[in-house]
Amino acid sequence: MGYMNTMQKHHSVELIPDKCIGCTDCIKRCPTEAIRVRNSKATIDENLCIDCGVCIRVCRNHAKRAVTNGLDVINDKRFKYKVVIPAPSLYSQFLRNTSINAVLTALKRIGFDDVLEVSRAAEMVTEETVKVLKEEARLKPMISSACPAVIRLMAMRFPSLMDNIMPVAAPIDVAASAARRMAMRKGYKADEVGVFFISPCSAKATAAMYPIGMEKSDVDGVISIADVYLPLRNIMAKLDPSEYEDLCQRSFEGMGWAATGGESADARIENAIAVDGLENVIRVLEQVEDGQLDDVDFIEANACMSGCVGGPLTVVNGYVARNVLKKVRANAASIPTDRGRAVDIPKGSVNLRLTKKISAANLQRFGQDMGEAIKNMEDIEAIYAQLPHIDCGSCGAPNCNAFAEDVVLDGIPVEDCIFMMRRKVKELAEEMADLAKKMPQTMTGD
Amino acid sequence: MKLSYTVLEGEYARAGEASSAVKKVLKQLGVPAPVIRKIAIAMYEAEINMVIHANGGVVDVDILPDKVFIQLTDTGPGIPDIEMAKREGFSTASDEARDLGFGAGMGIPNMIRNSDFFNIKSEVGKGTTVEIAVNL
Numbered sequence: 001m002g003y004m005n006t007m008q009k010h011h012s013v014e015l016i017p018d019k020c021i022g023c024t025d026c027i028k029r030c031p032t033e034a035i036r037v038r039n040s041k042a043t044i045d046e047n048l049c050i051d052c053g054v055c056i057r058v059c060r061n062h063a064k065r066a067v068t069n070g071l072d073v074i075n076d077k078r079f080k081y082k083v084v085i086p087a088p089s090l091y092s093q094f095l096r097n098t099s100i101n102a103v104l105t106a107l108k109r110i111g112f113d114d115v116l117e118v119s120r121a122a123e124m125v126t127e128e129t130v131k132v133l134k135e136e137a138r139l140k141p142m143i144s145s146a147c148p149a150v151i152r153l154m155a156m157r158f159p160s161l162m163d164n165i166m167p168v169a170a171p172i173d174v175a176a177s178a179a180r181r182m183a184m185r186k187g188y189k190a191d192e193v194g195v196f197f198i199s200p201c202s203a204k205a206t207a208a209m210y211p212i213g214m215e216k217s218d219v220d221g222v223i224s225i226a227d228v229y230l231p232l233r234n235i236m237a238k239l240d241p242s243e244y245e246d247l248c249q250r251s252f253e254g255m256g257w258a259a260t261g262g263e264s265a266d267a268r269i270e271n272a273i274a275v276d277g278l279e280n281v282i283r284v285l286e287q288v289e290d291g292q293l294d295d296v297d298f299i300e301a302n303a304c305m306s307g308c309v310g311g312p313l314t315v316v317n318g319y320v321a322r323n324v325l326k327k328v329r330a331n332a333a334s335i336p337t338d339r340g341r342a343v344d345i346p347k348g349s350v351n352l353r354l355t356k357k358i359s360a361a362n363l364q365r366f367g368q369d370m371g372e373a374i375k376n377m378e379d380i381e382a383i384y385a386q387l388p389h390i391d392c393g394s395c396g397a398p399n400c401n402a403f404a405e406d407v408v409l410d411g412i413p414v415e416d417c418i419f420m421m422r423r424k425v426k427e428l429a430e431e432m433a434d435l436a437k438k439m440p441q442t443m444t445g446d
Numbered sequence: 447m448k449l450s451y452t453v454l455e456g457e458y459a460r461a462g463e464a465s466s467a468v469k470k471v472l473k474q475l476g477v478p479a480p481v482i483r484k485i486a487i488a489m490y491e492a493e494i495n496m497v498i499h500a501n502g503g504v505v506d507v508d509i510l511p512d513k514v515f516i517q518l519t520d521t522g523p524g525i526p527d528i529e530m531a532k533r534e535g536f537s538t539a540s541d542e543a544r545d546l547g548f549g550a551g552m553g554i555p556n557m558i559r560n561s562d563f564f565n566i567k568s569e570v571g572k573g574t575t576v577e578i579a580v581n582l
Contacts, residue, residue, distance in 0.1 A: 291486070364476055367475075377471065
Protein backbone atom coordinates (compact mmCIF):
# COMPACT_ATOMS: atom_id res chain seq x y z
CA MET A 1 0.00 0.00 0.00
CA GLY A 2 1.10 3.53 -0.59
CA TYR A 3 1.53 5.83 2.37
CA MET A 4 0.76 9.17 0.79
CA ASN A 5 -2.11 11.08 2.23
CA THR A 6 -2.52 13.88 -0.24
CA MET A 7 -3.98 13.74 -3.70
CA GLN A 8 -2.48 11.15 -5.96
CA LYS A 9 -1.65 11.55 -9.57
CA HIS A 10 -4.48 10.46 -11.85
CA HIS A 11 -7.08 10.78 -9.14
CA SER A 12 -9.61 13.34 -8.12
CA VAL A 13 -10.64 11.81 -4.80
CA GLU A 14 -8.43 13.06 -1.99
CA LEU A 15 -8.26 13.16 1.78
CA ILE A 16 -8.46 16.31 3.86
CA PRO A 17 -6.06 15.23 6.64
CA ASP A 18 -7.24 17.80 9.21
CA LYS A 19 -10.77 16.45 9.09
CA CYS A 20 -9.88 12.75 9.18
CA ILE A 21 -10.07 11.25 12.67
CA GLY A 22 -8.76 7.86 11.55
CA CYS A 23 -12.00 5.92 12.08
CA THR A 24 -12.72 2.81 10.02
CA ASP A 25 -15.85 3.88 8.13
CA CYS A 26 -14.24 4.41 4.76
CA ILE A 27 -11.79 1.51 4.79
CA LYS A 28 -14.64 -0.94 5.22
CA ARG A 29 -16.82 0.58 2.53
CA CYS A 30 -14.23 1.11 -0.21
CA PRO A 31 -15.16 -1.39 -2.96
CA THR A 32 -11.55 -1.94 -4.03
CA GLU A 33 -10.07 -2.02 -0.49
CA ALA A 34 -7.86 0.90 -1.48
CA ILE A 35 -7.85 2.68 1.90
CA ARG A 36 -5.84 1.97 5.04
CA VAL A 37 -5.62 3.95 8.26
CA ARG A 38 -1.99 4.77 9.00
CA ASN A 39 -0.84 7.18 11.71
CA SER A 40 -4.46 8.02 12.52
CA LYS A 41 -5.24 9.13 8.95
CA ALA A 42 -6.87 7.37 6.03
CA THR A 43 -4.47 6.84 3.14
CA ILE A 44 -5.63 6.04 -0.37
CA ASP A 45 -3.61 3.68 -2.52
CA GLU A 46 -3.45 5.35 -5.92
CA ASN A 47 -3.02 2.03 -7.69
CA LEU A 48 -6.29 0.70 -6.35
CA CYS A 49 -8.54 3.79 -6.21
CA ILE A 50 -11.15 3.94 -8.98
CA ASP A 51 -12.53 7.35 -7.98
CA CYS A 52 -16.00 5.95 -7.39
CA GLY A 53 -16.59 8.43 -4.58
CA VAL A 54 -18.07 5.95 -2.09
CA CYS A 55 -15.66 7.27 0.58
CA ILE A 56 -16.82 10.84 -0.06
CA ARG A 57 -20.36 9.67 0.57
CA VAL A 58 -19.74 7.62 3.71
CA CYS A 59 -17.29 9.87 5.60
CA ARG A 60 -19.20 11.46 8.47
CA ASN A 61 -16.43 14.01 9.00
CA HIS A 62 -16.46 15.04 5.34
CA ALA A 63 -12.75 14.32 5.14
CA LYS A 64 -12.87 13.15 1.54
CA ARG A 65 -13.49 15.31 -1.45
CA ALA A 66 -13.18 15.26 -5.19
CA VAL A 67 -10.80 17.77 -6.65
CA THR A 68 -12.71 19.76 -9.23
CA ASN A 69 -12.16 23.24 -10.59
CA GLY A 70 -14.73 25.25 -8.72
CA LEU A 71 -16.64 28.11 -10.27
CA ASP A 72 -13.59 30.40 -10.37
CA VAL A 73 -12.54 28.62 -13.51
CA ILE A 74 -14.97 30.90 -15.40
CA ASN A 75 -12.54 33.77 -14.82
CA ASP A 76 -9.68 31.98 -16.56
CA LYS A 77 -8.36 34.60 -18.98
CA ARG A 78 -6.98 32.01 -21.40
CA PHE A 79 -10.45 31.35 -22.71
CA LYS A 80 -12.25 33.88 -24.90
CA TYR A 81 -15.30 31.69 -25.42
CA LYS A 82 -16.63 29.44 -22.72
CA VAL A 83 -19.01 26.58 -23.37
CA VAL A 84 -20.65 24.72 -20.52
CA ILE A 85 -21.65 21.09 -21.00
CA PRO A 86 -24.03 20.00 -18.22
CA ALA A 87 -24.58 16.34 -17.41
CA PRO A 88 -28.31 15.53 -17.65
CA SER A 89 -28.26 14.63 -13.93
CA LEU A 90 -28.07 18.39 -13.25
CA TYR A 91 -31.74 18.82 -14.23
CA SER A 92 -32.75 16.33 -11.57
CA GLN A 93 -31.50 18.53 -8.73
CA PHE A 94 -34.21 21.17 -8.64
CA LEU A 95 -37.32 19.80 -7.01
CA ARG A 96 -39.43 22.90 -7.54
CA ASN A 97 -38.35 23.88 -11.02
CA THR A 98 -38.25 21.21 -13.66
CA SER A 99 -37.74 23.49 -16.65
CA ILE A 100 -34.61 22.64 -18.61
CA ASN A 101 -34.49 26.12 -20.08
CA ALA A 102 -34.53 27.60 -16.57
CA VAL A 103 -31.45 25.58 -15.62
CA LEU A 104 -29.65 26.32 -18.88
CA THR A 105 -30.47 30.05 -18.79
CA ALA A 106 -29.20 30.28 -15.22
CA LEU A 107 -26.04 28.41 -16.23
CA LYS A 108 -25.35 30.94 -18.98
CA ARG A 109 -25.94 33.80 -16.58
CA ILE A 110 -23.26 32.43 -14.29
CA GLY A 111 -20.83 33.43 -17.01
CA PHE A 112 -20.79 30.97 -19.87
CA ASP A 113 -21.13 31.99 -23.52
CA ASP A 114 -22.89 28.90 -24.75
CA VAL A 115 -24.40 25.61 -23.63
CA LEU A 116 -24.25 22.18 -25.18
CA GLU A 117 -26.18 19.47 -23.40
CA VAL A 118 -24.34 16.22 -22.75
CA SER A 119 -27.67 14.48 -23.34
CA ARG A 120 -27.46 15.56 -27.00
CA ALA A 121 -24.09 13.83 -27.29
CA ALA A 122 -25.52 10.80 -25.48
CA GLU A 123 -27.99 10.36 -28.33
CA MET A 124 -25.14 10.32 -30.84
CA VAL A 125 -23.35 7.75 -28.70
CA THR A 126 -26.55 5.70 -28.67
CA GLU A 127 -26.65 5.63 -32.47
CA GLU A 128 -23.06 4.50 -32.61
CA THR A 129 -23.69 1.86 -29.93
CA VAL A 130 -26.56 0.43 -31.93
CA LYS A 131 -24.33 0.37 -35.00
CA VAL A 132 -21.56 -1.51 -33.18
CA LEU A 133 -24.03 -4.03 -31.77
CA LYS A 134 -25.56 -4.63 -35.20
CA GLU A 135 -22.49 -4.65 -37.38
CA GLU A 136 -19.36 -5.29 -35.40
CA ALA A 137 -19.81 -6.83 -31.98
CA ARG A 138 -17.87 -10.07 -31.84
CA LEU A 139 -18.30 -10.66 -28.16
CA LYS A 140 -21.34 -10.94 -25.95
CA PRO A 141 -22.25 -9.12 -23.86
CA MET A 142 -20.83 -5.72 -24.75
CA ILE A 143 -20.39 -3.52 -21.69
CA SER A 144 -21.04 0.22 -21.77
CA SER A 145 -17.99 2.47 -21.58
CA ALA A 146 -19.95 5.37 -20.09
CA CYS A 147 -19.19 4.97 -16.36
CA PRO A 148 -15.46 5.60 -15.79
CA ALA A 149 -15.54 4.10 -12.28
CA VAL A 150 -16.84 0.83 -13.74
CA ILE A 151 -14.19 0.87 -16.47
CA ARG A 152 -11.44 1.44 -13.89
CA LEU A 153 -12.88 -1.34 -11.76
CA MET A 154 -12.85 -3.66 -14.77
CA ALA A 155 -9.24 -2.78 -15.60
CA MET A 156 -8.31 -3.79 -12.08
CA ARG A 157 -10.58 -6.70 -11.26
CA PHE A 158 -11.88 -8.03 -14.58
CA PRO A 159 -8.90 -8.02 -16.95
CA SER A 160 -10.45 -10.82 -19.01
CA LEU A 161 -13.39 -8.61 -19.95
CA MET A 162 -11.49 -5.69 -21.48
CA ASP A 163 -12.49 -6.72 -25.01
CA ASN A 164 -16.16 -6.64 -23.97
CA ILE A 165 -16.02 -2.87 -23.43
CA MET A 166 -18.09 -0.98 -26.00
CA PRO A 167 -15.49 0.85 -28.16
CA VAL A 168 -17.64 3.97 -28.22
CA ALA A 169 -16.62 7.28 -26.62
CA ALA A 170 -18.43 8.47 -23.50
CA PRO A 171 -21.10 11.19 -24.00
CA ILE A 172 -19.08 13.75 -22.03
CA ASP A 173 -16.12 13.45 -24.41
CA VAL A 174 -18.32 13.61 -27.49
CA ALA A 175 -20.08 16.67 -26.06
CA ALA A 176 -16.78 18.38 -25.21
CA SER A 177 -15.35 17.86 -28.65
CA ALA A 178 -18.60 18.96 -30.34
CA ALA A 179 -18.67 22.07 -28.11
CA ARG A 180 -15.15 23.07 -29.15
CA ARG A 181 -15.94 22.59 -32.83
CA MET A 182 -19.16 24.57 -32.44
CA ALA A 183 -17.20 27.51 -31.02
CA MET A 184 -14.51 27.19 -33.67
CA ARG A 185 -17.15 27.49 -36.39
CA LYS A 186 -17.94 30.85 -34.79
CA GLY A 187 -14.37 31.92 -35.49
CA TYR A 188 -12.54 31.09 -32.27
CA LYS A 189 -9.23 29.28 -32.26
CA ALA A 190 -9.18 25.88 -30.58
CA ASP A 191 -7.14 27.10 -27.61
CA GLU A 192 -9.35 30.15 -27.09
CA VAL A 193 -12.31 27.90 -26.34
CA GLY A 194 -12.88 26.68 -22.79
CA VAL A 195 -15.14 23.66 -22.34
CA PHE A 196 -16.47 23.10 -18.82
CA PHE A 197 -18.26 20.00 -17.67
CA ILE A 198 -20.81 20.08 -14.86
CA SER A 199 -20.24 16.73 -13.18
CA PRO A 200 -22.27 14.52 -10.85
CA CYS A 201 -19.23 12.46 -9.91
CA SER A 202 -15.57 12.19 -9.05
CA ALA A 203 -14.84 9.45 -11.58
CA LYS A 204 -15.90 11.67 -14.48
CA ALA A 205 -13.82 14.51 -13.06
CA THR A 206 -10.80 12.20 -13.11
CA ALA A 207 -11.61 10.91 -16.58
CA ALA A 208 -11.72 14.47 -17.92
CA MET A 209 -8.22 15.08 -16.57
CA TYR A 210 -6.81 11.63 -17.32
CA PRO A 211 -8.87 10.24 -20.19
CA ILE A 212 -9.64 6.55 -20.58
CA GLY A 213 -9.51 5.14 -24.09
CA MET A 214 -8.30 8.34 -25.75
CA GLU A 215 -5.21 10.54 -25.79
CA LYS A 216 -6.73 13.81 -24.75
CA SER A 217 -10.11 14.99 -23.57
CA ASP A 218 -11.64 18.22 -24.86
CA VAL A 219 -12.79 19.08 -21.35
CA ASP A 220 -10.85 22.05 -19.95
CA GLY A 221 -12.42 22.13 -16.53
CA VAL A 222 -14.80 20.20 -14.31
CA ILE A 223 -17.25 21.83 -11.93
CA SER A 224 -19.19 19.64 -9.51
CA ILE A 225 -22.97 19.83 -9.34
CA ALA A 226 -22.56 20.50 -5.61
CA ASP A 227 -20.47 23.62 -6.32
CA VAL A 228 -22.81 25.03 -8.95
CA TYR A 229 -26.05 24.12 -7.20
CA LEU A 230 -26.58 27.14 -4.93
CA PRO A 231 -25.53 29.84 -7.42
CA LEU A 232 -27.85 28.23 -9.98
CA ARG A 233 -30.71 27.97 -7.53
CA ASN A 234 -30.37 31.61 -6.58
CA ILE A 235 -30.44 32.77 -10.17
CA MET A 236 -33.33 30.45 -11.03
CA ALA A 237 -35.35 31.82 -8.13
CA LYS A 238 -35.11 35.32 -9.57
CA LEU A 239 -35.76 34.41 -13.20
CA ASP A 240 -39.21 35.01 -14.60
CA PRO A 241 -40.26 32.26 -17.07
CA SER A 242 -40.47 34.97 -19.76
CA GLU A 243 -36.73 35.42 -19.36
CA TYR A 244 -35.91 31.77 -20.05
CA GLU A 245 -33.78 31.47 -23.14
CA ASP A 246 -34.68 28.66 -25.48
CA LEU A 247 -31.47 26.69 -25.03
CA CYS A 248 -32.84 23.18 -24.68
CA GLN A 249 -31.63 20.86 -27.41
CA ARG A 250 -34.58 18.52 -27.16
CA SER A 251 -32.48 15.49 -26.38
CA PHE A 252 -35.06 13.97 -24.06
CA GLU A 253 -34.07 10.39 -24.83
CA GLY A 254 -30.46 11.23 -24.09
CA MET A 255 -31.49 12.70 -20.75
CA GLY A 256 -32.63 9.25 -19.73
CA TRP A 257 -28.96 8.26 -19.53
CA ALA A 258 -28.77 10.06 -16.17
CA ALA A 259 -30.62 7.20 -14.49
CA THR A 260 -29.93 3.48 -14.65
CA GLY A 261 -31.71 1.84 -17.57
CA GLY A 262 -31.80 5.02 -19.63
CA GLU A 263 -28.90 4.11 -21.83
CA SER A 264 -30.33 0.79 -22.99
CA ALA A 265 -33.81 2.30 -23.26
CA ASP A 266 -32.48 5.05 -25.53
CA ALA A 267 -30.80 2.45 -27.74
CA ARG A 268 -33.94 0.26 -27.66
CA ILE A 269 -31.85 -2.73 -26.66
CA GLU A 270 -34.28 -5.31 -25.29
CA ASN A 271 -31.77 -7.96 -24.31
CA ALA A 272 -29.83 -5.77 -21.91
CA ILE A 273 -28.95 -5.74 -18.23
CA ALA A 274 -28.94 -2.39 -16.44
CA VAL A 275 -27.11 -2.71 -13.14
CA ASP A 276 -26.12 -0.11 -10.57
CA GLY A 277 -24.20 0.06 -7.31
CA LEU A 278 -20.65 -1.29 -7.40
CA GLU A 279 -21.44 -4.42 -5.38
CA ASN A 280 -24.12 -5.39 -7.89
CA VAL A 281 -21.91 -4.46 -10.81
CA ILE A 282 -19.16 -6.73 -9.46
CA ARG A 283 -21.63 -9.61 -9.14
CA VAL A 284 -22.87 -9.22 -12.70
CA LEU A 285 -19.34 -8.94 -14.08
CA GLU A 286 -18.42 -12.12 -12.21
CA GLN A 287 -21.25 -13.84 -14.05
CA VAL A 288 -20.01 -12.50 -17.37
CA GLU A 289 -16.57 -13.85 -16.53
CA ASP A 290 -18.04 -17.28 -15.79
CA GLY A 291 -19.66 -17.33 -19.21
CA GLN A 292 -23.19 -17.26 -17.82
CA LEU A 293 -24.32 -14.15 -19.68
CA ASP A 294 -23.06 -14.99 -23.16
CA ASP A 295 -26.55 -14.57 -24.62
CA VAL A 296 -27.03 -11.00 -23.33
CA ASP A 297 -26.38 -8.24 -25.87
CA PHE A 298 -25.52 -5.30 -23.68
CA ILE A 299 -24.72 -4.39 -20.10
CA GLU A 300 -25.21 -0.91 -18.83
CA ALA A 301 -23.35 -0.66 -15.53
CA ASN A 302 -23.31 2.34 -13.22
CA ALA A 303 -21.14 2.58 -10.11
CA CYS A 304 -23.76 4.67 -8.30
CA MET A 305 -27.15 3.48 -7.09
CA SER A 306 -29.83 4.95 -9.40
CA GLY A 307 -27.13 5.86 -11.91
CA CYS A 308 -25.52 9.29 -12.40
CA VAL A 309 -28.39 11.06 -10.61
CA GLY A 310 -27.07 9.29 -7.50
CA GLY A 311 -23.50 10.49 -8.05
CA PRO A 312 -21.33 11.49 -5.06
CA LEU A 313 -21.14 15.12 -6.20
CA THR A 314 -24.89 15.62 -6.51
CA VAL A 315 -27.03 17.39 -3.94
CA VAL A 316 -30.35 15.55 -4.01
CA ASN A 317 -30.84 11.91 -2.97
CA GLY A 318 -30.55 9.67 -6.03
CA TYR A 319 -33.99 8.12 -5.71
CA VAL A 320 -35.65 11.51 -5.35
CA ALA A 321 -33.57 12.81 -8.26
CA ARG A 322 -34.83 9.97 -10.40
CA ASN A 323 -38.38 11.07 -9.77
CA VAL A 324 -37.50 14.67 -10.63
CA LEU A 325 -35.75 13.58 -13.82
CA LYS A 326 -38.94 11.84 -14.95
CA LYS A 327 -40.88 15.06 -14.44
CA VAL A 328 -38.24 17.08 -16.28
CA ARG A 329 -38.49 14.79 -19.28
CA ALA A 330 -42.28 14.66 -19.22
CA ASN A 331 -42.58 18.46 -19.01
CA ALA A 332 -39.99 18.99 -21.70
CA ALA A 333 -41.65 16.60 -24.10
CA SER A 334 -44.76 18.78 -24.00
CA ILE A 335 -42.85 21.78 -25.38
CA PRO A 336 -44.07 22.26 -28.98
CA THR A 337 -41.64 20.73 -31.43
CA ASP A 338 -40.93 24.02 -33.14
CA ARG A 339 -39.39 25.19 -29.91
CA GLY A 340 -36.06 23.98 -28.64
CA ARG A 341 -33.12 24.50 -30.89
CA ALA A 342 -31.74 21.58 -32.78
CA VAL A 343 -28.01 21.76 -32.40
CA ASP A 344 -26.21 21.07 -35.57
CA ILE A 345 -23.41 18.62 -34.93
CA PRO A 346 -22.48 17.51 -38.43
CA LYS A 347 -21.91 13.76 -38.79
CA GLY A 348 -18.23 12.97 -38.85
CA SER A 349 -17.26 16.25 -37.19
CA VAL A 350 -16.68 14.55 -33.86
CA ASN A 351 -15.07 11.26 -33.09
CA LEU A 352 -17.52 8.76 -31.62
CA ARG A 353 -15.04 5.96 -30.99
CA LEU A 354 -12.46 5.22 -28.36
CA THR A 355 -9.10 5.83 -29.99
CA LYS A 356 -6.92 3.98 -27.51
CA LYS A 357 -7.30 0.43 -26.28
CA ILE A 358 -8.22 0.29 -22.62
CA SER A 359 -5.79 -2.10 -21.01
CA ALA A 360 -5.95 -4.02 -17.79
CA ALA A 361 -4.07 -2.63 -14.81
CA ASN A 362 -0.86 -4.51 -14.18
CA LEU A 363 -0.71 -4.59 -10.41
CA GLN A 364 1.72 -7.43 -9.64
CA ARG A 365 1.29 -6.67 -5.96
CA PHE A 366 1.85 -10.29 -5.00
CA GLY A 367 5.11 -10.86 -6.81
CA GLN A 368 7.04 -10.44 -10.01
CA ASP A 369 6.61 -14.05 -11.11
CA MET A 370 4.26 -16.93 -10.36
CA GLY A 371 6.71 -18.67 -8.05
CA GLU A 372 7.14 -15.61 -5.85
CA ALA A 373 3.44 -14.79 -5.95
CA ILE A 374 2.43 -18.32 -4.91
CA LYS A 375 4.96 -18.25 -2.06
CA ASN A 376 3.60 -14.90 -0.82
CA MET A 377 0.04 -16.14 -1.15
CA GLU A 378 0.83 -19.19 0.97
CA ASP A 379 2.40 -16.95 3.63
CA ILE A 380 -0.72 -14.77 3.55
CA GLU A 381 -2.95 -17.82 4.03
CA ALA A 382 -0.79 -18.90 6.99
CA ILE A 383 -1.03 -15.47 8.68
CA TYR A 384 -4.76 -15.26 7.93
CA ALA A 385 -5.34 -18.60 9.66
CA GLN A 386 -4.06 -17.10 12.94
CA LEU A 387 -6.21 -13.95 12.77
CA PRO A 388 -9.60 -13.63 14.52
CA HIS A 389 -11.62 -13.29 11.24
CA ILE A 390 -13.98 -10.73 12.72
CA ASP A 391 -12.86 -7.94 10.37
CA CYS A 392 -12.89 -5.30 13.11
CA GLY A 393 -10.69 -2.84 11.26
CA SER A 394 -8.66 -1.79 14.34
CA CYS A 395 -5.46 -2.63 12.46
CA GLY A 396 -6.28 -0.07 9.80
CA ALA A 397 -7.07 -2.65 7.11
CA PRO A 398 -10.66 -3.32 5.97
CA ASN A 399 -10.65 -7.01 6.94
CA CYS A 400 -8.42 -9.78 8.28
CA ASN A 401 -7.57 -10.98 4.79
CA ALA A 402 -6.38 -7.55 3.65
CA PHE A 403 -4.39 -7.26 6.90
CA ALA A 404 -2.67 -10.59 6.24
CA GLU A 405 -1.72 -9.24 2.80
CA ASP A 406 -0.32 -6.05 4.36
CA VAL A 407 1.74 -8.10 6.84
CA VAL A 408 3.33 -10.26 4.17
CA LEU A 409 3.62 -7.76 1.31
CA ASP A 410 4.23 -4.47 3.13
CA GLY A 411 5.94 -5.65 6.30
CA ILE A 412 3.22 -4.39 8.63
CA PRO A 413 3.86 -5.93 12.10
CA VAL A 414 1.37 -8.67 12.89
CA GLU A 415 0.97 -7.15 16.38
CA ASP A 416 -0.98 -4.30 14.76
CA CYS A 417 -3.84 -6.77 15.18
CA ILE A 418 -5.01 -6.17 18.75
CA PHE A 419 -5.97 -9.84 19.11
CA MET A 420 -2.52 -10.99 18.06
CA MET A 421 -1.02 -8.45 20.43
CA ARG A 422 -3.20 -9.70 23.28
CA ARG A 423 -2.25 -13.30 22.54
CA LYS A 424 1.40 -12.35 22.57
CA VAL A 425 1.01 -10.46 25.87
CA LYS A 426 -0.77 -13.48 27.34
CA GLU A 427 1.99 -15.83 26.24
CA LEU A 428 4.62 -13.48 27.63
CA ALA A 429 2.74 -13.11 30.90
CA GLU A 430 2.42 -16.88 31.21
CA GLU A 431 6.09 -17.26 30.50
CA MET A 432 6.88 -14.67 33.14
CA ALA A 433 4.64 -16.42 35.65
CA ASP A 434 6.36 -19.70 34.88
CA LEU A 435 9.72 -18.05 35.31
CA ALA A 436 8.63 -16.47 38.58
CA LYS A 437 7.78 -19.91 39.96
CA LYS A 438 11.27 -21.15 39.30
CA MET A 439 13.56 -20.78 42.28
CA PRO A 440 17.33 -20.75 41.96
CA GLN A 441 18.99 -24.04 42.96
CA THR A 442 20.68 -22.33 45.91
CA MET A 443 17.30 -21.48 47.39
CA THR A 444 15.53 -24.79 46.74
CA GLY A 445 15.95 -28.14 48.27
CA ASP A 446 15.75 -29.26 51.80
CA MET B 447 -0.56 -23.73 -3.23
CA LYS B 448 -3.57 -25.79 -2.27
CA LEU B 449 -7.09 -24.52 -1.71
CA SER B 450 -10.15 -26.49 -0.69
CA TYR B 451 -13.83 -25.63 -0.75
CA THR B 452 -17.01 -27.36 0.27
CA VAL B 453 -19.96 -26.99 -2.08
CA LEU B 454 -23.20 -27.32 -0.18
CA GLU B 455 -26.12 -29.46 -1.23
CA GLY B 456 -29.16 -27.60 -2.56
CA GLU B 457 -27.62 -24.15 -2.08
CA TYR B 458 -28.21 -22.89 -5.61
CA ALA B 459 -27.91 -19.26 -4.53
CA ARG B 460 -24.39 -19.93 -3.29
CA ALA B 461 -23.24 -21.99 -6.24
CA GLY B 462 -20.26 -20.31 -7.83
CA GLU B 463 -18.69 -19.15 -4.57
CA ALA B 464 -15.78 -21.56 -4.91
CA SER B 465 -15.03 -20.51 -8.50
CA SER B 466 -15.32 -16.90 -7.46
CA ALA B 467 -12.79 -17.38 -4.65
CA VAL B 468 -10.38 -19.20 -6.99
CA LYS B 469 -10.73 -16.44 -9.59
CA LYS B 470 -9.82 -13.85 -6.97
CA VAL B 471 -6.65 -15.73 -6.00
CA LEU B 472 -5.63 -16.26 -9.63
CA LYS B 473 -6.05 -12.57 -10.39
CA GLN B 474 -3.94 -11.65 -7.37
CA LEU B 475 -1.25 -14.06 -8.50
CA GLY B 476 -1.11 -12.28 -11.84
CA VAL B 477 -2.38 -15.18 -13.98
CA PRO B 478 -3.06 -13.91 -17.54
CA ALA B 479 -6.66 -12.88 -18.21
CA PRO B 480 -7.47 -15.43 -20.98
CA VAL B 481 -6.31 -18.27 -18.71
CA ILE B 482 -8.45 -16.99 -15.83
CA ARG B 483 -11.43 -16.87 -18.13
CA LYS B 484 -10.95 -20.50 -19.16
CA ILE B 485 -10.61 -21.64 -15.56
CA ALA B 486 -13.59 -19.55 -14.49
CA ILE B 487 -15.90 -21.03 -17.12
CA ALA B 488 -14.75 -24.63 -16.68
CA MET B 489 -14.85 -24.52 -12.91
CA TYR B 490 -18.17 -22.71 -12.71
CA GLU B 491 -19.82 -25.30 -14.98
CA ALA B 492 -18.43 -28.12 -12.86
CA GLU B 493 -19.41 -26.47 -9.59
CA ILE B 494 -22.95 -25.75 -10.71
CA ASN B 495 -23.35 -29.36 -11.91
CA MET B 496 -22.38 -30.50 -8.43
CA VAL B 497 -25.18 -28.42 -6.92
CA ILE B 498 -27.83 -29.38 -9.47
CA HIS B 499 -27.12 -33.08 -10.01
CA ALA B 500 -25.15 -34.26 -6.98
CA ASN B 501 -25.46 -33.47 -3.29
CA GLY B 502 -22.72 -30.90 -3.38
CA GLY B 503 -19.19 -32.03 -2.74
CA VAL B 504 -15.61 -30.93 -2.36
CA VAL B 505 -13.44 -28.84 -4.67
CA ASP B 506 -9.67 -29.14 -4.35
CA VAL B 507 -7.52 -26.68 -6.23
CA ASP B 508 -3.78 -26.87 -6.62
CA ILE B 509 -2.05 -23.84 -8.11
CA LEU B 510 1.40 -24.57 -9.47
CA PRO B 511 3.74 -22.16 -11.26
CA ASP B 512 2.87 -23.73 -14.62
CA LYS B 513 -0.68 -25.00 -14.23
CA VAL B 514 -3.87 -25.00 -12.20
CA PHE B 515 -5.34 -28.35 -11.27
CA ILE B 516 -8.94 -28.60 -10.08
CA GLN B 517 -10.60 -31.72 -8.74
CA LEU B 518 -14.31 -31.80 -7.94
CA THR B 519 -15.55 -34.80 -6.01
CA ASP B 520 -19.15 -35.59 -5.19
CA THR B 521 -21.06 -38.54 -3.79
CA GLY B 522 -24.09 -37.98 -6.01
CA PRO B 523 -26.04 -40.38 -8.24
CA GLY B 524 -23.27 -40.73 -10.82
CA ILE B 525 -23.51 -40.53 -14.63
CA PRO B 526 -24.71 -43.73 -16.38
CA ASP B 527 -23.25 -42.92 -19.82
CA ILE B 528 -20.30 -40.54 -19.70
CA GLU B 529 -19.66 -40.54 -23.46
CA MET B 530 -23.25 -39.43 -24.01
CA ALA B 531 -22.93 -36.72 -21.36
CA LYS B 532 -19.84 -35.32 -23.09
CA ARG B 533 -21.81 -34.69 -26.30
CA GLU B 534 -22.95 -31.18 -27.10
CA GLY B 535 -26.67 -30.80 -26.70
CA PHE B 536 -27.10 -33.83 -24.50
CA SER B 537 -29.04 -33.10 -21.36
CA THR B 538 -31.18 -34.97 -18.89
CA ALA B 539 -33.26 -31.84 -18.29
CA SER B 540 -36.99 -32.14 -18.83
CA ASP B 541 -38.75 -30.36 -21.70
CA GLU B 542 -40.17 -27.84 -19.22
CA ALA B 543 -36.69 -27.07 -17.92
CA ARG B 544 -35.44 -26.67 -21.47
CA ASP B 545 -38.26 -24.27 -22.23
CA LEU B 546 -36.93 -22.20 -19.36
CA GLY B 547 -33.51 -22.12 -20.94
CA PHE B 548 -31.87 -24.83 -18.86
CA GLY B 549 -30.34 -28.04 -20.08
CA ALA B 550 -28.68 -26.75 -23.24
CA GLY B 551 -26.30 -29.67 -22.91
CA MET B 552 -23.22 -27.50 -22.89
CA GLY B 553 -21.97 -28.24 -19.36
CA ILE B 554 -19.35 -30.91 -19.95
CA PRO B 555 -18.50 -29.73 -23.51
CA ASN B 556 -17.80 -26.29 -22.03
CA MET B 557 -15.52 -27.83 -19.40
CA ILE B 558 -13.64 -29.74 -22.09
CA ARG B 559 -13.36 -26.72 -24.36
CA ASN B 560 -11.94 -24.56 -21.60
CA SER B 561 -9.38 -26.97 -20.18
CA ASP B 562 -6.04 -28.39 -21.31
CA PHE B 563 -6.67 -31.65 -19.52
CA PHE B 564 -10.06 -33.08 -18.65
CA ASN B 565 -11.01 -36.32 -17.00
CA ILE B 566 -14.27 -37.55 -15.58
CA LYS B 567 -14.83 -40.70 -13.58
CA SER B 568 -18.26 -41.72 -12.45
CA GLU B 569 -19.92 -44.67 -10.85
CA VAL B 570 -23.70 -44.91 -10.65
CA GLY B 571 -24.83 -44.72 -7.06
CA LYS B 572 -21.38 -43.74 -5.81
CA GLY B 573 -20.51 -40.37 -7.28
CA THR B 574 -18.48 -38.45 -9.81
CA THR B 575 -14.99 -37.01 -9.88
CA VAL B 576 -14.08 -34.32 -12.41
CA GLU B 577 -10.48 -33.33 -13.00
CA ILE B 578 -9.64 -30.18 -14.89
CA ALA B 579 -6.21 -28.78 -15.57
CA VAL B 580 -5.38 -25.52 -17.32
CA ASN B 581 -1.83 -24.60 -18.28
CA LEU B 582 -0.55 -21.16 -17.32
